[in-house]
Amino acid sequence: MGPYVLRRVLMAIPVLLGTTFVIYLAVYALPGDPIQALAGPNQVISPSVAQALRERFHLDQPLVVQYGLYLRGLLGGDLGTSFTGRPVTEIIAASWPVTAQLGGTAWIIMAVAGVALGVVAAVRRGAADAAVLFGTTLALGVPFFVVAYVTQIVFGVQLGWLPVSGVEAGWPLAYILPGLVLALSGLPQVARLTRTSVLDGLAADHVETAVAKGLTGTAVLFRHVVRNSLIPVVSLLGVSLGYLLGGTVLVEGIFNLPGLGYQIYTAIPQHDGPVVVGIGTMLVLVFLSVNLLVDLLYGVLDPRIRLG
């Protein structure tokens, strides 16, 4: 296990460098004035602010040096400063708990419901299968910010069952609806992959061995089919966090939850570039770390990967 962990960690480093470099290139090194780009086309920036920013981002240095300095700042916890003067790290510190609760809620709903639906569809076939396929198609097809609106109107405004705006009601009440909506962004993929994976699992030769061993139906299903089939799903659950993180921008915006996504949502119309880029970078780092953990978990589950 040791060498495997080391290998995965080492492999994550170039990805980290690559992602930050792509962001860096797009934001600071594209043709045109990066300061103006950050501020958006319609913003008027005073020359003194522009000069301060130019120095801060070392725009007078060669590109590689600039990137190096940017990366050093990043790893030291410097994500830039909002045009309002507030450091982005401060904004993050204030808003991450909301996003963590929302993301966590949605992730659990997605994992549990997605896996359960996928397993049922594959094992039961027939009507259950058709229903799951239809439902996931619908969930894939209807853009989920549209779903967010509909949920908000139907459950919040018309029925008044659950809060549809803000976090005053606290966890879990305030997070149920947005969590459900957010979970929809990855749930169809999880359910579908689980379904195909279990179908493949059911057809695997070693399942016949398990039946021939005289094990009970449940033992065969859970120990020899589902357990093996969930291995690829685990890796999708990591990737799905990407959908969730992107989705928080929309869901927190629509449901008025003051998390990281909400900060991006409100910063965009205000053309507060540093906030968008800073929090965006933060979300990328979170995504990378979670996927590293998922990779390690994958190794635990599959000895063929771990032992090579």
Added chain:
Amino acid sequence: MSRTVLRVTDLVKHFPMRKGPLRRTVGVLKAVDGVSLELRAGETLGVVGESGCGKSTLARMLTAHERPTSGEVDLLGRPLHKLRGAELRRARRRVQLIFQDPSGSLNPRMTVAASVREPFDVNPDLAPRGERDRRVRELLELVGLGPGHAGRYPHQLSGGQRQRVGIARALALRPEVLVCDEPVSALDVSVQAQIVNLLERLRAELGLAYVFIAHDLGVVSHLADRVAVMYLGRVVETGPQERVYGHAAHPYTQALHAAAPLPDPALRGDREAPLEGEPPSPLDPPGGCSFHPRCPLARDTCATVPPPQVEVAPGHQVSCHLAG
């Protein structure tokens, strides 16, 4: 004695094994490790060995599908692996490979006729455009397929028919040598016999020479004039068919014969104890004679000194300390 069409000298193929994100070389897989062979016109050379002995890699080097690490394949007096570009393409027409898996060796989206026609299309000098369709028909007829098969796709054919198409395609180039890499292993016994008969007939009619590679001693014994036995990338014994089958001198060849179940219940019972263990990994072959860990007759020297090649009878060579 007829002329030599294919001469293999000290052929070596090592595959570096790479691992990790930096693709460091962590070892060398010695697939073929110093093989020398000779094939004369009209002759069939059988190559026998178990999985991992390097026989398929050898086949791919003989037909220029793979470049050797060192050593040379001399085809009709020309060094095959020193040739490049157009010269190489011309030379490799003379030696064609017949694949093991007849369904994998045909493009699923090409009809039988298109597959057999491809050699003419890529080598325009073979036949003028107007004659190609006729040549395709002739070739199909030659391997026992009627005009009705020409428009079919591979999945519409049986395994035996697919193998016939592969043979027809190879024959389009008028080769002198066919290297057959387990051409009948994937087929049922009754179909196997059809293909074996076909190959025999083609050899007689077209004067072909074969390198016939197999793990099945029975088929090789039926077809081969001479036999080479491979173990871990080396030829351990080579000689005329009746010598290698009747007077096997290498302990591994003897063990192979002993292990092959014969289709005669009367012979049951008087078989020797099977060889112990399995062939070691070609990544880390044993020193000295590579067979010594499994050899029932091994002595101390076998573990340290590579065996010399001994001629035990005219044309019958064995690499073993105990031979001779």
Added chain:
Amino acid sequence: MPESPVLTVSDLHVRLGSTHVVNGAGFSLAAGRTLALLGESGSGKSVTARTIMGLIRPPHGRVTAGTVLLHGQDLLAMPEERRRALRSTTISMVFQDALSALNPVLSVGYQIAELFRAHRGMSRAEARRAAVDVLGQVRIPAAARRAGDYPHQFSGGMRQRVGIALAIALRPDVIIADEPTTALDVTVQAQILRLLGDIQREHGTALLLITHDMGVVADMADRVAVMYAGRVVEQATAAEVFARPRHPYSEALLGAIPRPHLRGRELAVISGAPPDLSVPDEGCRFRTRCRYRIEDCERNPPEHDLGGGRSTACHEWEKVGSA
């Protein structure tokens, strides 16, 4: 037949989709003996074996008729729960490809121990010890250490030993071995066949050996049942079939194997191809490829009992094999 049969299959019909893969197969296996079920691909031999084990189930396949008597009890008529209890304890199976037949993410020790826990109610530790013991019986060196390894860490031959360990762990009366050595090299095949033979002798197990290899039959089998197009066309002792086949198909198969005295001659071939089993056919399924064909062959031949447990399904059997 002198010995009492432990396993008797009669008039078995199995469909996979619209294809009648098994069409009235029948044979019986005596205690402690080896019966080889011989056939080419598509003959229905593997489906027959898997039907006996209860591995052919809707929606993939359906048993449409027939009985499978194990110690006189019909497995096909039994409730699933009773049948489950018999698997591995009374009848077990060795699969062709041990790599895919073993669960890749569980250690081999766990997979064997599972048997003892499910059928013998052993504790985890007891089952583990028993598993190591079985691995030793199939002559896997350093069994205690290797029990913790995963299937992909074993060589082909060692993996098939694990497959055999699974089959013999609970000392069943019948082992079905489905092409157990087809994926193996010839020297390893010899080891595995010898191991199977030794275990069979020690434990007095009956062995149903599914194979396409006449050499394996000659080496291992007491009796042979030759299958063609889902039916057993000839049943006899191994010696009898090799000496004088009584069905044109058996005769043709024997003629197609290369043998020393046939060198330089053409091998016998069976012309044509196996029939399409999704098309119903009232006649003998072999008649289109048969050189003894007569008008009667448009009717499916009955099983002629030739005495001494020997039978053939051919109208012209008296003419066959007299050459």
Added chain:
Amino acid sequence: MASSTLVSASAEIPPTPLPGGGAWSRLRRRPGFLIAAFVAALMSAMAAVPQAFAGWFGAGDPRACDLVRSAQPPTAGHPFGFDVQGCDLYSTVVYGTRSSVVVAVLATAGMLVIAVVLGSLAGYHRGWADAVIGRVMDVFFGFPALVGMIVILQTLSVRNEVTVAAVLVLFGWPPLARVMRGSVLAVAGSEYVAAARGVGARTGRVLLRHVLPNSFGPVAVLTGLNIGLVISSESALTFLGVGLRTPAISWGVQLNTAQQYFTTAPHLLIFPSLFLSVTVLGFVLLGDALRDAFDPRTR
């Protein structure tokens, strides 16, 4: 008896039905496919010639607006009502199809080109090309896609159909390229490719006649789903304010505006959402039908 090796083969039975070849006929029998194909075709037509659809109820010009009718509910001749600017909502929604479909088609085409080129390069040439492309893919897989797109789009000063499509391509190609690579890898290692080389075929012919035709299927099957997801992403980006901007007529812009009025004028939200959902669904269903027809596992 050992007579006719040659005759026997020709006498073998007629071909069995094609295993994969029946896909199209299976497809045509599926009602889901027919509906999806109809929706996709309708939306594509609407994008190509919006003027042919916009005038159905009398008012055909999305730019003929009257602030007096701002956000008025549906009336005769104006089945969807009016938007905030007082323009006929039906014709704006119809015209909105164009930008969504244009972006989706541009983006999907771009992704396919990159996926086929890089996937083939990595899968066929292996070696360092594969290693480099693999690492680059890892980097783009390292982004939560929507977040990456937001970050990059918000720094772009020009945002039109082409730049939005370009950013969608930037984050959308890796999954397709990975599928392509795997499929090229399998085909390139096949014996029929070796056989083609053996009879003297050069790389160009091998790629065009043997590798590409046999490896494009899995990627092609993904295009329907991909178009749907791209439309969905584009509208989300535009909705957030980092996609297309006014004066572009687009569903995302319409939905963004509608946000503030949804209690008083829900029709502003309902009709663009409906069009958006039906379009995305149409393409997703099309993709599903294709996959079902070509992937034996789903049957």
